[in-house]
Amino acid sequence: MRHVGAGHRYVITLQELGCQVAARRKQLGLKQIDVARTSGVTAELLSRFERGHLPELGSRKLIAVLAALGMEISLSPAASAFASEEA
Numbered sequence: 001m002r003h004v005g006a007g008h009r010y011v012i013t014l015q016e017l018g019c020q021v022a023a024r025r026k027q028l029g030l031k032q033i034d035v036a037r038t039s040g041v042t043a044e045l046l047s048r049f050e051r052g053h054l055p056e057l058g059s060r061k062l063i064a065v066l067a068a069l070g071m072e073i074s075l076s077p078a079a080s081a082f083a084s085e086e087a
Contacts, residue, residue: 010076015052017062022050024069039064 025035032050036043041061048054049065057065066072 014049014054014057018049018052018054021065021069021071024071025050028069030069035065035068038068041065 025032032046033043036046039046039061041064045054045057045061046065049057063073
């Protein structure tokens with residue numbers, strides 16, 4: 001995971017995102033089963049996602065899991081995109 005600016009960070013892989021989700025869930029003192037129920041996914045799927053053992057997670061499921069934890073997705077151009085624009 002790379003860090004950018006004042007507390008902002010971005011993730012480049014699904015595995016890194018799963019790790020951030022696990023950290024947030026633990027920070028909030030929530031169990032996987034509770035987050036799974038709230039977001040409409042199975043506890044097994046959430047567990048696999050958090051451990052980085054899930055090759056893909058649909059956008060609706062991802063958004064639901066993030067919402068259950070008070071998280072959101074923010075998009076911005078990749079740093080490499082800026083480099084090619086300046087050239």
